[in-house]
Amino acid sequence: MWTDERVELLKKLWADGLSASQVAKQLGGVTRNAVIGKVHRLGLSGRVTPNRPARVRPATQERAPSRPRMTNEAATVRTAPAKEAPAHMQAAAEAKAVEAxxxxxxxxxxxxxxxxxxxxxxxxxxxxxxxxxxxxxxxxxxxxxxxxxxxxxxxxxxxxxxxxxxxxxxxxxxxxxxx
Structure with missing residues (x-):
């Protein structure tokens, strides 16, 4: 499977910067994982990486500042400010507050x-x-x-x-x- 000629071709293709899949395709009869294993056993490194265009990231929109986190005091609930209730309803609310x-x-x-x-x-x-x-x-x-x-x-x-x-x-x- 790994003849001297195939190993030399592997070394050349690897040094040229081809991926393990590309090397496997060029050699034929071996898998990508077989190429990776052989490269590892041979201790090959120092690959030339092909020139790839710089990845352009889309412009990010500015975020609104995040609101501060509330601490959980048993069960904190945020509500809109209450409007003034009639007197009879306030008395009922005070009675409930005594119960709670x-x-x-x-x-x-x-x-x-x-x-x-x-x-x-x-x-x-x-x-x-x-x-x-x-x-x-x-x-x-x-x-x-x-x-x-x-x-x-x-x-x-x-x-x-x-x-x-x-x-x-x-x-x-x-x-x-x-x-």
Whole structure:
């Protein structure tokens, strides 16, 4: 297979800068991988690379500066600034805010100290060393304690209320009126 003449031709073609596939085609009866293996065993290097035109990259458009990343404090949500709501709605919102309290401090758990009985509510930024989990005793059937389950799960509205709320939202959007 590799006669002295074929090896000499291989060396010449390789030195001329031909690719392994091109050399294999010229020699005939050998594969590209056979050429690569033989070149390696012969210790050939110092190839002449053919002159290729410089690769022209398309002009890049300037990007707008990226916005800064937000830290994840349990669950941070960005919303548009709220418009002033009527007084009766503000009172209802304040009543709900009282219900949505922050649970009392508890034993903080790390990934290594979590068990099947501890609350797995993440607290802080997962990328920071202060990141931890709630660690309080959890409710059965939920990965969270009672306090965090109230935050994580919303009760299902009766169908009639859901449909009514959707209809109101649709009418509000169509009329252009907003609170």
């Amino acid at each position: 309290f922050e649970p009392e401090r508890r034993e903080l758990a790390t990934v290594l100290t979590l068990t099947e009985r501890t609350c797995k509510w993440p607290i802080g930024d997962p990328g920071s060393p202060e990141f931890h989990f709630c660690g309080k005793r959890r409710d059965s059937g939920s990965p969270y304690c009672t306090d965090h389950a109230k935050i994580a799960y919303q009760p299902v509205q009766p169908r009639r209320n859901r449909d009514r709320d959707r209809e109101r939202e649709r009418n509000r959007r169509d009329s252009g009126f907003s609170l």
